[in-house]
Amino acid sequence: MKPLALLLMAASGFAGLGYQIVWTQQFGLVLGHEAAAVLAVVAAFFGGLSLGSLLLGRRIEASAKPLRWYAGCEALIGFWGGVLMLAMPVASGAALQLIGPDATPLWHWGVAFGAGFLLLLPATAAMGATLPAMARLSAADVAPLYAANTLGAVVGVLATAFWLIPAWGLTASAGLCVAFNLACALLAGMALQGRPTPTLGPWRSDRPLWMLAATGLLGIAYEVLAVRVLSQVAEDTVYTFALLLAVYLAGSALGAAAFARWPGLRSTPRLLQALALSCLLGMAALWGAEAIKQALQPETFAMALATEALLAVAVFALPTLLMGALFCQLSADASRAGIPFSRALGVNTLGAMLAAPLFGVALAPALGPKLALLLVAAGYLLLLPAWRSAGWWLPAAATTALALFAPPLAFIALPDGGRVLSYRDGAMAAVSVVEDATGVARLHINNRQQEGSSATQHVDGRQALLPLLLHPAPQRALFLGLGSGVTAGVAARLPGVQVEAVELLPEVIAASALFRTGDGPAPHLLAADARRYVRTATQRYDVIVSDNFHPARSGSGALYTVEHFHAVRERLAPAGLFCQWLPLHQLDIATLRSIAASFQQTFPDGVALLASNSLDTPTLGLVGRAGGTRFQPRAWPELAARFGLADDFAVLGSVIADAAALRRFAAGAPLNSDDRPWVAYRAPRITYAPDSAPRDRLLDVLGELQVDASTLLTTPYAGLAMRLTAYAQARRSYLELGRRTTPSADPAVMLARVGPPLLAVLRQSPDFQPAAEPLRRLAQGLAQRDPAAARQLLDALTRIRPDLASL
Incomplete structure (x- = not known):
């Protein structure tokens, strides 16, 4: 039996x-x-x-x-x-x-x-x-x-x-x-x-119950806090949490099995002393976790998971083994005191229940993970009946020394010559802003996920303006996700547009103040979850823009589901427009197909955009609108010109796939839904072990996508459609050239490498301004050292685009 x-x-x-x-x-x-x-x-x-x-x-x-x-x-x-x-x-x-x-x-x-x-x-x-x-x-x-x-x-x-x-x-x-x-x-x-x-004796003491409750609290507090710290080192995916939890449970099980076989473990004071020391050793493993990961340099998905499992073993194995043994020992102590096992288990799990709100929500943000974890070690020591033994003073002295002299358990990737502008521990994540030696500031969540940079303000602004410019007359806009705040901030500067931005993490909202530039109007910021907001708010918006959330981390895959896209559509005003930005540098093509297929379940006439011509951080957008996605040329506001969106070709030419092409691209891909979270489980693979460079994925995607410019226009305009088609072809040639070109600081070398090909791109489409700008800069760089070469280059430019003659 x-x-x-x-x-x-x-x-x-x-x-x-x-x-x-x-x-x-x-x-x-x-x-x-x-x-x-x-x-x-x-x-x-x-x-x-x-x-x-x-x-x-x-x-x-x-x-x-x-x-x-x-x-x-x-x-x-x-x-x-x-x-x-x-x-x-x-x-x-x-x-x-x-x-x-x-x-x-x-x-x-x-x-x-x-x-x-x-x-x-x-x-x-x-x-x-x-x-x-x-x-x-x-x-x-x-x-x-x-x-x-x-x-x-x-x-x-x-x-x-x-x-x-x-x-x-x-x-x-x-x-x-x-x-x-x-x-x-x-x-x-x-x-x-x-x-x-079994016959129990009379109930003789409540002490075992208090011990069981306290150790239940401390044991789960250690888990909650250690997982929180490891999320800044590991990739913080659904697989990360599963591995950490599995190792924690395995250690507890082995501790219980060891208790049953080895009588030497059956001493409550020794177990408490050992647990206090093991928590300190686990903290030492946390301090060294980043170094361990960098030393291993995993190159495959399996190796990356093994590395995370190894980190979990280093942090959890010894403490959880002792926790499992201690629970069995305290249960035996309770039985000898006449306390039934059900009462022992009940008070132990009651203490465990309190760990999440007390340590996870209250103490970790207030004290920081280091002091909160030291409280756990100190808690085990305070449960010892004798405080004067050498076995008590050694961990007590170590705990005090770590509290006074050890650095915080905060992982911040600081470049040479850089400095930390801001760091905040929150209940759900740690948020930092780091400035490098050149003055570029970057916002990170849990040290892994970059949420914005002062160096990307041009691209961030384009992500705000492109959706707004594609709507004929936007008055109210909602941004899901704040990041550095640049995108929503640029949108708020567009005349006549009221902007709201939703961000789940209050620490991100606070950090975004460091990136605000200019004296224009600021967006109205709401501390809320994007999914919950679009389901519970009553307002409707002309334009909704969703940030390019990393699909593998922190539940972000749920922002790419069929159900979420449907809820967003319910928040749109008549003829309202929705744009979902996607970080192609953080997802593979299979994941992109799934998101596109899920998007088209709600917006069957959706089209795809390219935010900029970046090869290293390509950002794609899926755009859908109630009533179809046809657009009209118009006079663009002055603000748009500052972000390279001065004409129809820069705005309408950003479309890289019409509805039919997007349907072909997504055909047969699995839908990402709340019940089948395909993206959350697929996307981590490229996070752990990228199988290709972002620029290669971008060119592969563009090779599969086409755009019939005539299907984008509200009224037939053959001349504009032909020029937009040529613009798309020139963009593809331009990006292909960028992929195979090695940069050089010498303008003469760069002119030899890219001058003739860029001129050929401009001949394909004189409207393709991104090809003209590098040539202008090369001419400027050569003007002093080789005026003849500079003049020759300008003459070639003038023959294609007379308006670009002057420097």
């Missing part, structure tokens, strides 16, 4: 953590950020486990029919998992409405934790009763059962993240977990029998 009990515990653990991965993804759709979803689901899980163990466990232990309790709990988990498969979309919509478009942080987190707890409670409460019920049924030590349950959870995490969700989607993955729970209930009913209830 014992092997069967272990098998059932493993299967139940598989299902439980499979649910957690699925529900975290689904909560991320509501809360807007994976970190927020992780905290909310972790708190909901442990809160439910605690309530179930405390309210049901004692009744199970006293029952003459514990088999019914166990089978009933497994059946209830499966039943409620099935209910959530059907009800989660409705529940998510209700939570969105309850949070509202622009909730305060207190209300946002209150609803996140409260709604998560109530929604998952029937299942998580039943989960909390299964381990006490199995201990009652099998009459086995708790440690092997706990180890089996946790090892099953490890397999559940890895299988769900790496196989089930990518292959089946969220609902079908939850369905498999439901099947596991129902199978556990059925198999237990057929094969298990109840055992006599």
